[in-house]
Amino acid sequence: MKFFIDTANLNEIKEANDMGILDGVTTNPSLMAKEGITGAQNILNHYVAICNIVDGPVSAEVIATDFEGMVKEGEQLAALHKNIVVKIPMIPEGIKAIKYFSGKGIKTNCTLIFSAGQALLAAKAGATYISPFLGRLDDVSTDGLALIEQIRTIYDNYVFQTEILAASVRHPMHIIHCAEIGADVMTGPLNAIKALAKHPLTDLGLQQFLADYAKGNQ
Ligand code: E4P
DSSP states (O other), X not given: OEEEXXXXXXXXXXXXXXXXXOOEEEOOHHHHHHTTOOXXXXXXXXXXHHHHHXXXXXXXXXXXXXXXHHHHHHHHHHTTOTTEEEEEESSHHHHHHHHHHXXXXXXXXXXXXXXXXXXXXXXXXXXXXXXXXXXXXXXXXXXHHHHHHHHHHHHHHHTOOOEEEEBSOOSHHHHHHHHHHTOSEEEEOHHHXXXXXXXXXXXXXXXXXXHHHHHHTO
């Protein structure tokens, strides 16, 4: 399973990249705003800054919601760097834009997926990735992981090449379950990724090894 980090924070992106396990980055307008990145040109510059840190797909979201607007913005985003993936919302105009970009060889990430039907449509339009938001489904008492499992079955039935990018990941158990189900990619916050490394028995064991080494080398 590929690991993407879901943030626009350059320090967090650097930290995850330095760990050597980072495959890509996802952003959205809310994550940009959280870092205080506003204004069209600053946002474009920020995408380039992210691409200069990570050698992997970087999702950059369009703001337009009409076909022509999405195409214009998406082409501008794709021209920024070879690793940019144009992120497009799951709306009918978005499906048309995904189909258009697919024909041009421009990679897309269909975002705000909350149902299997939406995932099926996006795959038929040729999306490179689809982003089911599992945490947001869990937030409204709906099983987000069950949706990812359902999409996995559908995509495998018809050998769709579209990759399932499990999004809105909130904690390490989400990551582990996504790997069990067979999500192609997960995108989550740095703390959820780092939490995978933690185990109290590892800490205790290491403490003991170091203490024993110190005793023998006094
Ligand atoms: C996905 O690409 C989105 O940016 C993201 O995963 C949404 O996560 P949230 O529900 O934690 O905002």
